[in-house]
Amino acid sequence: xxxxxxxxxxxxxxxxxxxxxxxxxxxxxxxxxxxxxxxxxxxxxxxxxxxxxxxxxxxxxxxxxxxxxxxxxxxxxxxxxxxxxxxxxxxxxxxxxxxxxxxxxxxxxxxxxxxxxxxxxxxxxxxxxxxxxxxxxxxxxxxxxxxxxxxxxxxxxxxxxxxxxxxxxxxxxxxxxxxxxxxxxxxxxxxxxxxxxxxxxxxxxxxxxxxxxxxxxxxxxxxxxxxxxxxxxxxxxxxxxxxxxxxxxxxxxxxxxxxxxxxxxxxxxxxxxxxxxxxxxxxxxxxxxxxxxxxxxxxxxxxxxxxxxxxxxxxxxxxxxxxxxxxxxxxxxxxxxxxxxxxxxxxxxxxxxxx
Numbered sequence: 001x002x003x004x005x006x007x008x009x010x011x012x013x014x015x016x017x018x019x020x021x022x023x024x025x026x027x028x029x030x031x032x033x034x035x036x037x038x039x040x041x042x043x044x045x046x047x048x049x050x051x052x053x054x055x056x057x058x059x060x061x062x063x064x065x066x067x068x069x070x071x072x073x074x075x076x077x078x079x080x081x082x083x084x085x086x087x088x089x090x091x092x093x094x095x096x097x098x099x100x101x102x103x104x105x106x107x108x109x110x111x112x113x114x115x116x117x118x119x120x121x122x123x124x125x126x127x128x129x130x131x132x133x134x135x136x137x138x139x140x141x142x143x144x145x146x147x148x149x150x151x152x153x154x155x156x157x158x159x160x161x162x163x164x165x166x167x168x169x170x171x172x173x174x175x176x177x178x179x180x181x182x183x184x185x186x187x188x189x190x191x192x193x194x195x196x197x198x199x200x201x202x203x204x205x206x207x208x209x210x211x212x213x214x215x216x217x218x219x220x221x222x223x224x225x226x227x228x229x230x231x232x233x234x235x236x237x238x239x240x241x242x243x244x245x246x247x248x249x250x251x252x253x254x255x256x257x258x259x260x261x262x263x264x265x266x267x268x269x270x271x272x273x274x275x276x277x278x279x280x281x282x283x284x285x286x287x288x289x290x291x292x293x294x295x296x297x298x299x300x301x302x303x304x305x306x307x308x309x310x311x312x313x314x315x316x317x318x319x320x321x322x323x324x325x326x327x328x329x330x331x332x333x334x335x336x337x338x339x340x341x342x343x344x345x346x347x348x349x350x351x352x353x354x355x
Contacts, residue, residue, distance in 0.1 A: 001095070001096070001099065004099065005044070005048045005051075005095065005099075006048075008041055008044055008045060008048070009045050009048055009049070011037075011041065012038065012041045012042070012045045015034050015037060015038045015041070016038065018034055019031070019034055019035065019038065036107065039107065039168065040107055043098060044095070044098045044099070047091060047094050047095050047098060048095060050091055051088070051091040051092065051095060054084055054087045054088050054091060055088060057084055058081060058084040058085065058088060061077050061080050061081045061084065062081060064077055065077045065078065065081065097347050100347065102172075103171075103172065103175070105171050105175070105206035106169060106171055106172035106175075107168075107169055107171070107172070108170070108171045108206040108207050109164060109165060109166040109167070109170050109171070109206075109207040110164070110165050110170050110171050110174060110175075110204050110205060110206060110207060111148070111162065111163075111164055111203075111204075111205040111206075111207060111270070111271055111274040111275075112134060112162070112163050112164070112165055112174070112202070112203075112204055112205075113160070113161075113162045113202070113203040113204075113205070114127050114130055114131050114134075114158065114160070114161050114162075114200060114201070114202050114203075115127065115159070115160045115200065115201045115203075116157065116158065116159050116160070116198075116200055117180065117198070117199035117200055117201050118198060118199045119183075119196065119197070119198025119199060120198075121153060121155055121157055121187075122183075122185075122187045122196055122198045123157075123183075123198040123199060123200055124153045124155075124157025124158055124159055125155065125156065125157040125187075126157075126181075126183045126198055126200050126308075127157060127158040127159070127160075127161065127200045128156060128157050128158050128161075129183075129331055130181060130200055130202065131158060131161050131163070132331075132333075133330070133331050133332070133333055133335070134165070134174070134177075134333075135333075136332055136333030137333040137334075137335045138165050138167065138170075138333075139333070140333055141167060141168075141173075142167060142168075143165050143166060143167030143168075143170055144165070144166045144167060145163055145164075145165050146163060146164045146165075146166070147161065147162075147163045147257055148162045148163055148164055148255055148257060148267045148268075148270070148271060149161070149162040149253075149254060149255050149256070149257060149267070149268075149271070150162070150257065162271060164207065164267075164270065166207075171204070171206045172343075173339055174204050174339075175204055175206075176319075176339070176342040176343070176346070177202050177204050177305075178202055178203050178204045178305075179201070179202060179304070179305030179306070180199050180200070180201050180202075180304045180305060181199065181200045181201075181202055181305065181306050181307075181308065182197060182198070182199050182304050182306070182307045182308070183197070183198050183199070183200070183307075183308045183310070184196070184197050184307065184308070184309045184310060184311070185308075185309075185310030185311065186310070186311070195311060199304070203278075205274040205275060205277070205278045206274065206277070206278070207270065207273075207274055208270075208273035208274045208276070208277035215246070215269075215272070215273065215276070219246055219247050219248050220244055220245065220246060220247070221244070221245040221247055222242065222243070222244050222245075222265065223242070223243045223245070224240075224241065224242055224243075224261055225241050225243070226240075226241065240256065240258065240259055240260060240261045240264060241254065241255070241256035241261075241264060242254065242255055242256070242261060242264040242265045242268050243268070244265065244268040244269060244272055246272060246276060249276065249279070251272060251275055251276060251279075253268045253269075253271045253272045253275070254268065255267040255268040255271070304318060305317065305318060305319055306318065306338075308327060308330075308331070309327070310327065312325075313325055313326070313327045313328070314327055315327050315330045315338070317338055317341070317342070319342065319345070320341050320342060320345045322337075322338065322341050324337065324338070
């Protein structure tokens with residue numbers, strides 16, 4: 001493992017030197033590739049450098065212990081050695097996990113699709129809650145959220161909202177959010193105080209670049225039409241809305257959030273590429289889907305993955321049997337404990353041989 005880690009560090013230093021060279025920006029494509037690879041290696045290299053530092057300090061302390069005669073100083077050195085050994089083991093475990101084969105999509109941005117399911121207006125209102133939850137989580141991590149398409153109800157709910165989230169390792173953090181999110185609460189419109197159960201589906205798709213999936217322009221039908229709904233007089237009186245249909249699969253995407261027909265077309269094509277890539281991956285890699293199901297659930301749109309129970313103030317993720325009694329904080333974007341548990345569960349499955 002140490003030899004492999006040293007090779008990674010050497011590669012990291014080589015890339016760093018390449019990017020610091022005055023002529024590094026001449027080849028834009030090479031610059032993007034090198035920058036992305038450097039970002040992917042950074043976490044491993046930083047952990048490895050910490051590991052080497054701890055090992056050096058451990059060796060120094062052990063050497064001092066052999067020559068030190070004072071009893072109190074020897075006890076202090078022994079305590080330091082014990083602490084360093086604990087750090088060494090933790091870093092070794094971290095490095096072992098980091099060297100596992102990674103999902104090639106982990107570093108990608110995502111298309112986040114949230115849709116109201118069973119429950120009518122109450123489901124639409126909870127879709128709004130979930131979008132706010134993910135937006136606040138993104139804000140905390142310095143990610144950028146851009147709404148690509150939205151279909152609102154009259155009471156502030158979302159029948160559907162599609163957004164792009166851009167930032168470092170977005171897909172790796174949010175990929176296990178796909179599935180059905182169930183809410184149990186008393187709707188504001190419920191006079192008798194009865195608890196209703198509603199559902200919202202969440203789909204997390206890695207952003208597909210043009211190199212990821214080849215779309216023949218001849219396979220596309222592009223329709224433009226007048227935008228509707230909120231957006232001001234200008235939006236409502238111009239043919240700026242765009243619908244792109246992939247004829248072979250029948251997948252259709254509409255965007256009308258921007259005032260520019262060109263921008264709406266770009267956004268629609270971005271969503272379309274991601275949906276087609278997601279479909280292709282699921283079709284061609286059934287074993288990978290089975291592995292994920294063993295680890296944290298299949299992530300199918302129909303599968304109930306999490307319940308938000310308002311009367312009890314709890315959130316339960318059914319895939320890892322995790323229950324947190326701090327519903328309000330979770331909906332405010334405090335998702336790290338849930339996401340970390342899902343990620344560790346997935347890694348544990350891989351470490352035990354479920355690959």
